Amino acid sequence: MTITPPRPVAPAEQAAPPVTTLALAEARRYARHPLFLLAGSVLIVALGAGLVQREVVTVSALEGTVAPAFLIGVFGFVIAHRLTTSMHRTGDVVGTTPTTPLRRTAALCLACLVPATAGVVLLLIDVVFGAIWPPEPVPPGQTVAWFGDQPTVPMLAALVASIVLACLGGPLLGVAVARWAPFRGSALLGVVLLVVGCAYGDDLPGSWFAVLPWFNFSDSLVTDGIFRASWLRDGAIPVWTCVYYACLCGLAAVAALLRDAGDHRRTLLTTGAILAVGAVLAVTFSMS
Amino acid sequence: MTDVVLDRIGKHYGKDVALDEIDLTFGRGVTGLLGPNGAGKTTLLRIIATALAADTGTVRVLGQDPLTTRGRTAIRRRLGYLPQEAGFPRGFTVFRFIDYFAILKEWDDRDARHDEVRRVVDAVDLTDVATKRIQSLSGGQRRRVLLAQALLGRPGLLVLDEPTNGLDPAQRARLRDLLSTAGETSTLLVSTHQTDDVAALCERVVVLEHGRVLFDGSVSGLIATADGKVWMSGERSSLARNAWRTGSGLWRNVGAPPAGADLVAPTLEDAYLMLVGDRALAEVGSTS
Numbered sequence: 001m002t003i004t005p006p007r008p009v010a011p012a013e014q015a016a017p018p019v020t021t022l023a024l025a026e027a028r029r030y031a032r033h034p035l036f037l038l039a040g041s042v043l044i045v046a047l048g049a050g051l052v053q054r055e056v057v058t059v060s061a062l063e064g065t066v067a068p069a070f071l072i073g074v075f076g077f078v079i080a081h082r083l084t085t086s087m088h089r090t091g092d093v094v095g096t097t098p099t100t101p102l103r104r105t106a107a108l109c110l111a112c113l114v115p116a117t118a119g120v121v122l123l124l125i126d127v128v129f130g131a132i133w134p135p136e137p138v139p140p141g142q143t144v145a146w147f148g149d150q151p152t153v154p155m156l157a158a159l160v161a162s163i164v165l166a167c168l169g170g171p172l173l174g175v176a177v178a179r180w181a182p183f184r185g186s187a188l189l190g191v192v193l194l195v196v197g198c199a200y201g202d203d204l205p206g207s208w209f210a211v212l213p214w215f216n217f218s219d220s221l222v223t224d225g226i227f228r229a230s231w232l233r234d235g236a237i238p239v240w241t242c243v244y245y246a247c248l249c250g251l252a253a254v255a256a257l258l259r260d261a262g263d264h265r266r267t268l269l270t271t272g273a274i275l276a277v278g279a280v281l282a283v284t285f286s287m288s
Numbered sequence: 289m290t291d292v293v294l295d296r297i298g299k300h301y302g303k304d305v306a307l308d309e310i311d312l313t314f315g316r317g318v319t320g321l322l323g324p325n326g327a328g329k330t331t332l333l334r335i336i337a338t339a340l341a342a343d344t345g346t347v348r349v350l351g352q353d354p355l356t357t358r359g360r361t362a363i364r365r366r367l368g369y370l371p372q373e374a375g376f377p378r379g380f381t382v383f384r385f386i387d388y389f390a391i392l393k394e395w396d397d398r399d400a401r402h403d404e405v406r407r408v409v410d411a412v413d414l415t416d417v418a419t420k421r422i423q424s425l426s427g428g429q430r431r432r433v434l435l436a437q438a439l440l441g442r443p444g445l446l447v448l449d450e451p452t453n454g455l456d457p458a459q460r461a462r463l464r465d466l467l468s469t470a471g472e473t474s475t476l477l478v479s480t481h482q483t484d485d486v487a488a489l490c491e492r493v494v495v496l497e498h499g500r501v502l503f504d505g506s507v508s509g510l511i512a513t514a515d516g517k518v519w520m521s522g523e524r525s526s527l528a529r530n531a532w533r534t535g536s537g538l539w540r541n542v543g544a545p546p547a548g549a550d551l552v553a554p555t556l557e558d559a560y561l562m563l564v565g566d567r568a569l570a571e572v573g574s575t576s
Contacts, residue, residue: 016361016394017394017396021391021396025391029379033379034379086377086378089374089375089377090374090375090376090377091373092334092337092369092374093370093374093434093437094392095339096337096364096367096369097392098361098365098394099393099394100357100361104392
């Protein structure tokens with residue numbers, strides 16, 4: 001045991017430092033989480049297998065959205081939940097540091113950019129491979145590029161919504177649930193509700209599926225058990241769905257921050273109200 | 289210089305009185321808190337460490353009011369707190385865990401932070417296991433990990449709740465060295481059941497029972513209360529408050545001598561047992 005002479009060390013005596021250092025620490029914890037590494041490994045293996053078989057985007061880039069949304073988005077819900085509640089074990093130790101719960105929540109929300117970045121990478125892979133190996137035209141023989149005969153902007157919006165925003169929204173929702181329901185089992189309950197809700201909600205009549213926090217944009221033609229073609233489904237306008245999902249992501253972050261808002265409560269409530277109105281308008285436009 | 293001022297502090301848990309309107313002040317140096325289980329030691333330390341608010345009375349810590357957000361943050365910037373019980377989140381190594389808490393304690397500069405983490409890890413003699421996961425450490429080592437985070441930044445106020453729990457004699461001796469050095473520049477409050485730690489470390493001792501202060505004074509002053517009340521003899525005194533056979537085969541009788549006993553110098557433990565025992569007898573007398 002070494003005893004060093006005392007020195008008057010005191011970090012940041014006045015204003016609190018920016019939250020970036022803590023956010024980076026939380027981002028590192030997120031990136032090293034076994035569940036995130038597992039999800040990444042599965043996706044890399046699947047991608048590798050697809051490359052070998054040249055089936056990455058055989059039909060449409062839209063077919064590749066379920067795996068990232070589930071493995072990064074839904075797993076991300078659990079990871080973010082666990083990261084948020086993990087420090088509860090330390091009891092008073094974490095509670096008696098100068099960093100407020102609000103700042104810790106903000107850092108955790110920023111750490112959700114890690115899965116979002118993974119989502120961006122997966123989106124780019126989808127787009128690049130779609131350019132290199134465009135989908136088979138239906139009927140055969142026609143020239144196709146990028147997303148086959150699908151319009152580029154709606155296709156990109158659909159991919160951003162169902163990959164990138166799903167990868168961001170799941171973890172943000174995990175932080176919010178962990179802040180408001182930090183009991184054991186709330187992560188599992190949240191995942192079940194999220195997955196079952198999205199799966200069963202897909203059969204809602206008319207365009208009502210568009211209110212779900214995630215749905216598959218792809219409509220497909222399967223004959224004799226063989227995948228023939230897929231295209232953007234009717235009933236939801238991808239660009240507005242993109243805006244809707246972005247508002248939901250914002251709402252999840254605001255809900256998480258509201259738990260220990262302190263002096264920022266009014267600002268957060270106002271932001272939440274604006275996002276809620278935005279979400280309602282966006283989903284209405286998407287369904288129309 | 290007085291760092292902690294408690295004025296008629298009261299705390300209840302339902303009908304149970306944890307602290308009964310006590311007045312205390314603490315300044316630079318090492319103060320030991322003694323008392324039986326449930327005496328109110330941990331509650332008192334948690335209030336001082338801003339982990340708990342008192343029901344009644346006023347608290348000033350390091351010149352700040354812990355009831356205000358600004359005051360609490362200011363206190364926490366100069367506070368090191370080791371709670372009685374705390375767990376650890378999974379996956380952290382010793383270094384990363386303490387580094388995480390250094391970030392929570394607003395150490396923004398990476399190099400300075402890492403230097404400080406290495407310093408406290410070395411101070412608690414954990415350098416050899418710094419890269420090991422905390423789950424693989426012994427109970428004593430885990431206790432020292434928690435102690436290390438409390439020492440970050442050489443806090444002006446160190447609140448340690450049973451710091452020697454789970455430590456072997458050699459580690460306890462090292463800890464005394466560390467704390468006595470820290471006490472030269474900081475206000476140190478140490479709650480413990482180990483009277484020999486208090487005797488070895490503290491200039492002042494406060495004995496609590498049932499949320500009230502039984503004794504507040506110097507260690508030698510407390511020991512002096514047992515002068516002439518401890519005897520060694522070949523037999524047990526039936527009138528003794530406490531008696532036990534020592535390793536030499538002689539009986540140590542605290543409170544009343546058997547015939548032919550030799551008066552010996554009391555220890556802090558003898559004095560503490562006399563004090564707490566007198567109180568218990570007085571209460572039995574008053575209720576019967």
